[in-house]
Amino acid sequence: MAGSQLEQWQEPERQADPSVDSVATAAAITLAPSPEPLGRPRWQRRLAIAAAIAALGSLGGLLWWIFGRTPPHPHVLDISPSQSRYALTLGDSPRLSWQVSQPRQVQTMLLRGYAPDGTLVFGPETYDLSQGLPVSLLAYCDQTRRLLTCREVPLDLREPGQYRFELTLLPNLGLNLAPVRADSSLVTLAGPAQPTVLELAPDQVIYSEAGTQSSANGPAMAPPVTEAGIRVSWIVTHPESLQDLLLVVKRPDGTTLGGRRFTLRNPDGASPISLPEELQPFCQIQDRLICQGVPSGMIEVGQYQFELTPVPVNLGDNELPTAKQSEVVNIEPRPVRIAAFTINGREAEPKYLVPVEPGQPIPGFQVAWRVEGGSTAKVELLPSPGSVGLQGAMAMPLSPAGTTTVTLRVTDGQNPPLVRAVTFETFNPRPNQPVIINQGEAAPSGGSQPATPATPPATTPARPRDPLGDSLRESGSTSGGAPGDLQNRPPEEWNLQF
Structure with missing residues (x-):
């Protein structure tokens, strides 16, 4: 009823004044409660929260970067030989590669080589980075603000053995950082193959x-x-x-x-x-x-x-x-050969009998020889003069003792010697000379007939003993006399020509 009274009270006024009605309507709309907003999807709300967190993290990171971060330290990222075994042949040498971060914070690099037992056998090689790359590394290294890369750096090392290389980084003094070390794997340097x-x-x-x-008829x-x-x-x-x-x-x-x-x-x-x-x-x-x-x-x-x-x-x-x-x-040695051996111009015979009249001088003889041989051939004429040349001749006397032996001895220094010997024996060709007795002596007194002087038996002088024996003489003479053939034969038929 109240509502109806209000409606009755309001209706005539609206009808009376239309402008007042529009204002009242607007006020009524304004005073009326607004409808509830539509709800957002859940994923949008989560995304908004994540964005807010990220923004806060970024802000915190920026503040840490500006005020609280520690500058990065240098490190050896890699150090390794190009191969694990090298043969130290002519013109070859081991090569080493490495990589270092933050090279601008490094003042010096030291490279050393150690034997497996820890003995220092190479280096240290010093590389000063305070003014940039040293000249010795320019051909092998590249450097940026954050990375130093060195490839196939040759090492002056030619002693065979096994090595382990160590790279040490000495940071700038202002950073107050400890040295950084890194080791390579074991490297074998094999010496060149030995000639045999x-x-x-x-x-x-x-x-x-x-x-x-060489002779066709002789030995090979x-x-x-x-x-x-x-x-x-x-x-x-x-x-x-x-x-x-x-x-x-x-x-x-x-x-x-x-x-x-x-x-x-x-x-x-x-x-x-x-x-x-x-x-x-x-x-x-x-x-x-x-x-x-x-x-x-x-x-x-x-x-x-x-x-x-x-x-x-x-x-x-x-x-x-x-x-x-x-x-x-x-x-x-060249084989030796007695090419000629002569006595008085004729080929020498093994033995000669030489007649010598009593009271006559003992004759001599001429001996000559010729020997073929090499540089080691040696010729001796014995008993004297001893060593002689390969060819020669000389006069030699006979010995008054009755027998003379001359020996030609030839040797090559390795094989048994060659020997030629000649024996000379002297003898009296007329050993039994008759004894002549004077027959003109007077007969003894007493009237007896002179006795016919008896011819005493011929006295045979004692013959010297033949040192070579009677068998070497020719037989046919009377007992106790000289050999008949030699006694009656003229000297020229004895074929000696002394």
């Missing part, structure tokens, strides 16, 4: 002396040595590691006769291997050094043994490898 003599052999083990002539002879002497051949492995070759000649008892050094590269070892001029006609370098028929110059009669020693590069004193020995080579 696989074979050393002479072309012949038996030679004949130079100038020896070894080939004579030439002016080049004994020739030797060899095979050596790993020639790329060779510095020199030492060829030594010895006697079998170890006595050194001489040697030669063949240099295959410069003493500093920096140049490639090359054959010396004296070996070029005989040698070739491939995967091995092969030499054939290298002349040694040994031409004298005797026994020889060769030793070949390969000398590698970068070899210290008293470190020569074991030498290779050849078998013994023998140069045999």
Whole structure:
């Protein structure tokens, strides 16, 4: 009812004044409660919360960056060799790579090398970074504000062995930071392969002396040595590691006769291997050094043994490898031969009987000889004068003792000697001379008939004892007399010509 009264009270007024009605309506709309807003999706609210948290975190991070952060320290991010094993051949060396963060905070880098037992064997190599990259690293390193990268840095290290490398960073003094160290893995530096003599052999083990002539009817002879002497051949492995070759000649008892050094590269070892001029006609370098028929110059009669020693590069004193020995080579002497041996111009006979009249001088004779042989041939004429030349002649007297022996002795120094002997024996060709007695003596008194003087028996002088025996004389003479044939034969028929 009240509502109706209000409506009745309001209705005439609205009708009376339309403007008042519109104002009242607007006031009524204003005074009326507003409707509730529509609810947002849950994901939008979560996103808004996350954005607020992120904004607060960013603000906190910015404040920490400006006021509370600690500057980053330098570190060795990596240090490693390019490979774990190196062969120290000519021109090669180990190489090392590393990576360092914050290089601007590093004043100095130190590089050291240690043996597995911790012994310092390399370095320290010092790199000063206070003024940027040092000159020695410019070709191998790149540096930015945050990173230093070095690749394949060569190390001056040529001693074989195992190494562990250590890189130490010394930060700037103002940072008051401790040094930073990092180690590489183990690296093996293998020395160059050692050259080895696989074979050393002479072309012949038996030679004949130079100038020896072989005979078709004689025994087979070894080939004579030439002016080049004994020739030797060899095979050596790993020639790329060779510095020199030492060829030594010895006697079998170890006595050194001489040697030669063949240099295959410069003493500093920096140049490639090359054959010396004296070996070029005989040698070739491939995967091995092969030499054939290298002349040694040994031409004298005797026994020889060769030793070949390969000398590698970068070899210290008293470190020569074991030498290779050849078998013994023998140069045999030229065979000796008595080409002529004459007495008074005729070929010598084993024995001569020489008649010598009593009271007559003892004759002499002429002996001559000619011997063929080499440098070791030795000729002796005995009992005197002893050693003589290969050819000669001389007059020799007969001994008054009745027997003279002359011996020609020839030897080559190795084989049994050749001997020719001649014996001369003197004798009295008329040993039984008759005794003549004077028959003109008077007969004795007493009237008796003079007795016929009796011829006393011829007195036979005692014949000296024949030292060679009666069997060497010719028979046919009377008992106790000289040999009939020799007594009655003229001297020219005795074929002696003294």
